[in-house]
Amino acid sequence: MSSLKPILFCDFDGTLCNDRYWRSLLPAEHAKVQQLLFGTDKTIVSDWMRGKYTAEQVNEFVAREIGLPFEKLWSVFVQDCRTMKVSQPALEKLNTLRDQFTVVLLTGNMDSFSRFTVPALQLEKYFDLISNSYFEGKHKTDNSGELFVAYAQKIGVPLESCLLIDNSPRACAIFENLGGIAYLATPENDINYHLAQIQ
DSSP: OOOSOOEEEEOOBTTTBOOOTTTTSOHHHHHHHHHHHHSSOOHHHHHHTTTSSOHHHHHHHHHHHHTOOHHHHHHHHHHHHHTOOBOHHHHHHHHHGGGTSEEEEEEOOOHHIIIIIHHHHTGGGTOSEEEEHHHHTSOTTGGGTHHHHHHHHHHTOOGGGOEEEESOHHHHHHHHHTTOEEEEOOSSSOHHHHHHHOO
16 A cells, blocks of 8 residues: 555646636627637647647637737736636645645646746645646546546556546546546535545
């Protein structure tokens, strides 16, 4: 039996934070961005989250497609990245759980998360490790959850002893298939609810 601390994996978008990129645009402009990037074709977003595009390239594409000046769009984007609201009670609880767990923020995200959101919100103060799909080149659900396996091996603990809090049913199912214990974050049972169950 390993004497090392098991891992508590925690998701970001939809779990720790519900804010959207470009949310400070006018509602009609924001709707156009959402439809362009997150509508029926999410290829650009998925590729961006795997490190194939930079935030600048995506904002240039969006500016061109919806007819907004790049400088305006970029300014809103960066400011919105830096001012995302995160549950402070959840961060404090995660911080206290570091006595018992290696707490890992495992997020499917973009370069902008590491460049703007992490430093602005000082997220590195609350987590032992921060894993961003942009730099991993893969999502946590890719290849039957190989990222989870890789982190368990890196830390040197069995996945059976590890926990995941995530709002993605697919990520939770993959994690449980690997032997871990997953908590699905929902509007009714959010991250604070699940953290209260972990002693």
